[in-house]
Every structure is written in C-alpha cells, then in structure tokens.
Amino acid sequence: MTIPAIIWDVDGTLVDTAEHHFQAWARFAAEIGRPFTRADFAATFGMRNLEILRKLFEPDADDALCAKWGEQKENHYRASVRKEGTQLLPGVARLLKEFADRGWPQAVGSSAPQGNIDLLLSVTNTRGYFGAVVTGDDVKRGKPDPEVFLTAAAQLGADPRRCVVFEDAAAGVEAAQAGGMKCVAVTFVGHHPADKLRAAGADIVVGSLDEITAEQVAALV
Structure with a gap:
C-alpha cells in the first residue's frame, strides 16, 4: 500500500484562530482609517497578507508597505493568541498521533507568516509531528x-x-488540486460551506476531523 504524506493547513484546520485574526485585521484597519467587515474577512481567508492588503486596502502598495502593514496586523494577532491561547480542533490530536504512529511523514503548508506558525505550534505542542514547516x-x-x-x-x-492535504478554505483546496494532491476538507470552523469545498475539488468533505480515519486517508492514494 502506498504510504501517504500528510500536509496540514493550520488556521481553520489544525486550530481555530479566526476570531483572533478578525479582531487583529479590524484593529489594523481602524488604525489606518479603513473599514473592515466580516464579509471582507471571509472573502480573503486563507490568502497571504500581501494579497489581502492589496485586495482590500491599497492595490498599488509596494512590498515594503505590505511588509510594514502586515507586521502591524500580526503583532495584534500574536498578542491576542498569547493572551487567550488556542486549542487543537476536534480530531486533530488523534490524527496527528495516528499518522505519526504509522510512520507517515507530515508537514505544515500555510499561508500564514512564520512567526504565527511558530507561535501556534508552540502553544499546541505539535511541532514535533512535522518534518517540514x-x-x-x-x-x-x-x-x-x-x-x-x-x-x-x-x-x-x-x-x-x-x-x-487537510484544508478548510476553497483556495487551499484549489491549491491542493493544482498540485496534483488529494484533499480532505473540513467545515467545522465554517469559513466555507461543504458545497463550495466540493466545487473547489475536495475529495472528502467532513464537518469535523473526528469523522476521518487513517484508513480513509490511505485509500485516497
């Protein structure tokens, strides 16, 4: 049997830090005198900061301004996570251990900045599961x-x-398919409905990762 390699998205898949992100974006937008809505958040979830900033705030922003603004937003986000913490989503701890016990290699593939991922893997004590980040x-x-x-x-x-690939966002599902990979999509956090994830190309869509078994994952490859 082919041994799968597992690639995890983080925000919305491993953990739910959406509210931390929303509040950080809203605070940043207020600081630069711009609006930011829940609809804006949903429409850009899963994108990198540079893409979000150019899409919502300043289409012609150069890389230096995007880096400055992105760090401003992420400082708010990291402070929120440090203060309030975060937990692994249902099913994640079991799957991480089960895949590791079977000797399946695991990696993180996230749009988030390195500092955010380092923080999240630290507070959830999961860094040791991943051969690549x-x-x-x-x-x-x-x-x-x-x-x-x-x-x-x-x-x-x-x-x-x-x-x-384990994902929760349509853009991530599309990325997995474009890379010739299989994809398990989860709707638990609720950023994208099941039909949208299926339309993006997800091979399996579940409400919670509690519903997924290692056998189902192995069968995909």
Missing part, C-alpha cells in the same frame, strides 16, 4: 497557487501524487 514567508505565490504545498512535499521528499 512551510509558511507564507517561504513562497512567492499564495494559495490557490500550489507552491506552498509543492514546497512542503519536496521538503518531505514525497511525490505530490501521494500527498493528502
């Missing part, structure tokens, strides 16, 4: 481009065709 800082193109997942697969030494 690829973030938005490591790629030039954000999801739905497959670069982040293909980079993670390369760092694991895995054929993309045997990779299974």
Whole structure:
C-alpha cells in the first residue's frame, strides 16, 4: 500500500484562530482609517497578507508597505493568541498521533507568516509531528497557487501524487488540486460551506476531523 504524506493547513484546520485574526485585521484597519467587515474577512481567508492588503486596502502598495502593514496586523494577532491561547480542533490530536504512529511523514503548508506558525505550534505542542514547516514567508505565490504545498512535499521528499492535504478554505483546496494532491476538507470552523469545498475539488468533505480515519486517508492514494 502506498504510504501517504500528510500536509496540514493550520488556521481553520489544525486550530481555530479566526476570531483572533478578525479582531487583529479590524484593529489594523481602524488604525489606518479603513473599514473592515466580516464579509471582507471571509472573502480573503486563507490568502497571504500581501494579497489581502492589496485586495482590500491599497492595490498599488509596494512590498515594503505590505511588509510594514502586515507586521502591524500580526503583532495584534500574536498578542491576542498569547493572551487567550488556542486549542487543537476536534480530531486533530488523534490524527496527528495516528499518522505519526504509522510512520507517515507530515508537514505544515500555510499561508500564514512564520512567526504565527511558530507561535501556534508552540502553544499546541505539535511541532514535533512535522518534518517540514512551510509558511507564507517561504513562497512567492499564495494559495490557490500550489507552491506552498509543492514546497512542503519536496521538503518531505514525497511525490505530490501521494500527498493528502487537510484544508478548510476553497483556495487551499484549489491549491491542493493544482498540485496534483488529494484533499480532505473540513467545515467545522465554517469559513466555507461543504458545497463550495466540493466545487473547489475536495475529495472528502467532513464537518469535523473526528469523522476521518487513517484508513480513509490511505485509500485516497
């Protein structure tokens, strides 16, 4: 049987930090005198900061301004996570351990900045599960481009065709499919409905990762 390689998205898949992100974006927007709504948040969830900033705030912003603004927003986000903490979503701890016990390589493939991922893996005590951690800082193109997942697969030494991506956002599902990977999508956090995730190309859609077994994952590849 082919051994899967597992690539995890983080926000909305491993953990739910959406409210931390929303409040950080809202605070940043207020600081620069711009509006930011729940609809704006939903429409850009899963994108890198550079793409969000140009889409919502300043289409012509150069890389330096995006970096400055992005750090401003992320400082608010990290302070919130440090203060309030976060927990693994249902089913995640079991799957991480089960995949590790079977010897399946695991990686992170996230649009978030490196500092955010380091913080989240630290507070959830999960860094040891991952043979590779690829973030938005490591790629030039954000999801739905497959670069982040293909980079993670390369760092694991895995054929993309045997990779299974865990995602919660349509852009991430599209990235997995574009990279020739299988995808399990979860609706628990509620950013995208099941029909949208299926339309994006998810192979399996579940309400919670409690519903997924290692056998189902292995069968995908």
